[in-house]
Amino acid sequence: MNGPLDGLHVIECASFVAGPTGGMTLAQLGAEVIRIDPLGGGSDHRRWPVVGGGTGPAEAESYYWASLNKGKRSVAVDMRSDRGRELVTALVTAPGADRGVLIDNVVGRRWMSNEALVARRPDLIHLRVQGYPDGRPAVDYTVNAEVGIPQITGTEEGAAPVNHVLPAWDLVTGLSVSTAVLAALHDRTRSGRGAYVELALADVALAGVANLGWLSEAAERGRERPRHGNHVYGSFGTDFACSDGQRVMVVALTEGQWAALRTVTGTAEVFAALETALDADLARESERYRLRDTIAAVLKPWFAARDSATVAAELDSARVLWGRYQGMLDVVAAHRADRHPVLAELKLPGGAAAITARSPMRWNGEHGEAGQAPDLGRDTAAVLADVLGLDEREIGGLVDDKVIAAPLPG
Structure with a gap:
């Protein structure tokens, strides 16, 4: 070669x-x-x-x-x-x-x-x-x-x-x-x-x-990091179910990504009220992680009311960071359709x-x-x-x- x-x-x-x-x-x-x-x-x-x-x-x-x-x-x-x-x-x-x-x-x-x-x-x-x-x-x-x-x-x-x-x-x-x-x-x-x-x-x-800082964290805290399912550690990111049963993974690492997610879901005012009520600043990544379950509960109905095609179109339009859960047969089908040049x-x-x-x-x-x-x-x-x-x-x-x-x- x-x-x-x-x-x-x-x-x-x-x-x-x-x-x-x-x-x-x-x-x-x-x-x-x-x-x-x-x-x-x-x-x-x-x-x-x-x-x-x-x-x-x-x-x-x-x-x-x-x-x-x-x-x-x-x-x-x-x-x-x-x-x-x-x-x-x-x-x-x-x-x-x-x-x-x-x-x-x-x-x-x-x-x-x-x-x-x-x-x-x-x-x-x-x-x-x-x-x-x-x-x-x-x-x-x-x-x-x-x-x-x-x-x-x-x-x-x-x-x-x-x-x-x-x-x-x-x-x-x-x-x-x-x-x-x-x-x-x-x-x-x-x-x-x-x-x-x-x-x-x-x-x-x-x-x-060690290079990810995980050992340093354990040494400082003196305990293991807790399990938290599909949540992204230290930030906001979790999975949501769409109305047709398909699931998507949504992540907001940066302030821009968090703003895009709030805008497309129409929840900016809700989260502003939450920040006041809980004395929180959700512009901070650590705060989004601390309140991850609350944030997910607010967002869940938006996803549940839409099928996966609609969710995909709206998230892409708003430039939200997200991914679709797929099986390997889905990846095979995409390959057969020439969508994966690698x-x-x-x-x-x-x-x-x-x-x-x-x-x-x-x-x-x-x-x-x-x-x-x-x-x-x-x-x-x-x-x-x-x-x-x-x-x-x-x-x-x-x-x-x-x-x-x-x-x-x-």
């Missing part, structure tokens, strides 16, 4: 979300990313969601794996064999100014330790994704539990922690992977030095909540249709191509020939010895 990183070569030996997201980000910017998996695929090769919803054959293709690894070249090697390990090491440490970049999340492979690889290429850029900084395993859902977010998520009446569905820390870690790789490349260009960068998922989560169709190797995404970065107004879905091991022979210079006889010998699989047709 052409792009600003055209010519850069990256080796990726990572599974699940964070590492592959970093590699995919670089691939969509034009880098050649070679993903290396064990023969038969790694632990994430058939991860849900899969074609058929899991009701079909056990080997059903994974929408997840195909989309996170689109635009990459796929190499499958028996990494339990000495020859397989040597092939991987040679790919990682191949010479060239635009080579020698590795993204991995491997644990316990001494032959892939930074020390072993740097001995072969001193200027190697090695980005290792970890669970915890000490190397212990973790996933998004476990670190999210440990930084306190499920304890402040959910309804006011709830007692049990509420886990999130989106693996947000994995995605942030993946983007941090691509940032770290580009920073290390910039430094290597200037200094000739390589870099070993360790990036722990737990640290990303801790940094996230989305794209993806054909899986087995023929199934999938929806994936182009890069959200628009370069000169263009998202660029999404990239093709990989087929496990399809590029093994070609990569070994291109990067390591192996000839047909040598590749045939590796196939015969089951170090690599036979090249796939095409």
